[in-house]
Amino acid sequence: MVQLFPPRVELVVKLVVAAIGLSLLALLVLAVWRARADLLIGKAIAQPIPFSHKHHVGDDGIDCRYCHTNVETGAFAGMPSTRTCLTCHSQLYRDAPMLAPLHESARSGTPIAWRRVHDLPDFVYFDHSIHVAKGVACQQCHGRVDQMPLTWRVSPLQMQWCLQCHRDPRPHLRAPDRVFEMLDPPAAEAARDAAREAAHVVALDSRRRMTDCSSCHR
Numbered sequence: 001m002v003q004l005f006p007p008r009v010e011l012v013v014k015l016v017v018a019a020i021g022l023s024l025l026a027l028l029v030l031a032v033w034r035a036r037a038d039l040l041i042g043k044a045i046a047q048p049i050p051f052s053h054k055h056h057v058g059d060d061g062i063d064c065r066y067c068h069t070n071v072e073t074g075a076f077a078g079m080p081s082t083r084t085c086l087t088c089h090s091q092l093y094r095d096a097p098m099l100a101p102l103h104e105s106a107r108s109g110t111p112i113a114w115r116r117v118h119d120l121p122d123f124v125y126f127d128h129s130i131h132v133a134k135g136v137a138c139q140q141c142h143g144r145v146d147q148m149p150l151t152w153r154v155s156p157l158q159m160q161w162c163l164q165c166h167r168d169p170r171p172h173l174r175a176p177d178r179v180f181e182m183l184d185p186p187a188a189e190a191a192r193d194a195a196r197e198a199a200h201v202v203a204l205d206s207r208r209r210m211t212d213c214s215s216c217h218r
């Protein structure tokens with residue numbers, strides 16, 4: 001082969017080409033990763049039992065905390081046990097075929113394997129209780145759950161999404177005792193307006209701490 005460049009220069013050229021190639025590959029991987037996250041938005045996730053928040057929350061008015069019992073006190077919101085479902089369904093719709101996995105779970109003692117709708121990578125720390133305490137409504141991050149026959153995701157859950165709020169959470173907050181309510185846009189806006197002057201809004205952590213890497217990556 002003809003020697004185009006002296007060996008030393010050729011090595012540099014090869015390294016540069018390799019570096020450009022690797023960067024392009026990295027960008028591609030990142031783009032696919034992002035697109036994948038976006039694709040999950042608005043897609044109902046099939047579950048072992050077709051549980052409907054629309055019926056249980058929207059029509060029957062059951063409070064989030066009845067089933068997600070840890071959401072005010074812990075990082076993890078908590079998922080309802082089979083026994084929680086059976087407080088009503090040991091009578092109601094007892095023989096419905098779609099509830100067969102529920103009775104099977106009660107017999108065997110194996111919890112129902114609900115499929116995750118939201119799942120942050122393990123290197124991200126998230127905590128429900130602090131958000132509830134400071135007045136970030138469920139609806140703000142999870143949307144109109146009370147209208148979902150099967151649950152889907154409305155938020156991208158990417159770092160920029162978290163940071164956008166952490167830089168200035170005030171406009172997004174409600175009074176903490178109203179975080180569980182599902183509201184139409186005008187009512188949701190009114191709830192945020194009402195909270196703007198409230199004491200808890202003033203007592204927020206510093207912006208520096210809320211955007212500090214170690215707050216979410218510990």
Ligand code: HEC
Nearest residue numbers: 051056057062063064067114115116117118138142145151
């Ligand atoms: C009667 C029990 C019950 C009530 C009440 C209830 N949920 Fe759920 N929730 C479930 C069950 C069961 C699942 C798992 C199946 C699914 O994802 O739809 C779930 C899943 C979810 C998920 C998705 C979890 C994941 O995998 O990421 C969110 C978000 C959620 N619920 C929010 C709410 C909110 C907000 C409220 C109140 C407005 C509420 N739920 C009220 C039973 C309940």
Ligand code: HEC
Nearest residue numbers: 049050051052055056059060062080084085087088098099
């Ligand atoms: C507080 C009582 C209560 C609890 C707790 C409860 N349900 Fe229900 N469930 C109902 C009622 C009432 C209906 C009828 C809903 C309707 O048609 O509006 C229903 C209906 C259903 C149906 C029939 C399909 C539908 O949505 O109409 C399924 C499936 C179901 N529930 C699953 C579950 C599961 C799984 C759990 C536990 C995570 C659970 N339910 C907890 C009261 C309850």
Ligand code: HEC
Nearest residue numbers: 064068071076077078118119120126131132136137138141
């Ligand atoms: C600031 C945004 C935000 C708010 C507010 C919020 N959630 Fe979540 N929720 C998330 C994220 C992010 C996840 C995924 C957590 C993970 O994968 O570790 C999640 C997961 C869940 C899950 C699945 C179980 C779990 O904890 O991982 C349930 C159930 C849930 N949320 C219910 C609720 C309810 C009920 C409320 C209101 C009281 C609420 N969430 C408020 C962001 C939020």
Ligand code: HEC
Nearest residue numbers: 125126130134136140157161162165169172204205215216
């Ligand atoms: C809509 C607004 C909003 C969104 C979106 C949001 N947060 Fe927050 N977050 C808050 C508020 C408000 C606080 C409370 C700050 C305080 O203590 O005053 C908080 C606090 C936290 C804390 C506790 C920090 C500490 O150590 O005191 C963590 C961790 C956290 N958020 C992680 C996340 C992650 C991860 C996401 C994205 C998946 C997220 N948050 C999305 C509003 C938000």
Ligand code: HEC
Nearest residue numbers: 120121124157158159162163166210211212213215216217
């Ligand atoms: C408010 C919470 C929060 C803060 C603060 C935060 N991150 Fe993240 N970070 C996240 C979340 C959520 C993800 C997961 C994104 C995803 O899955 O797409 C993430 C992902 C990452 C990733 C993986 C690549 C990517 O973009 O998905 C890196 C690297 C990273 N963060 C570095 C940092 C650094 C450096 C800082 C400080 C300047 C920081 N993060 C501050 C929430 C946060």
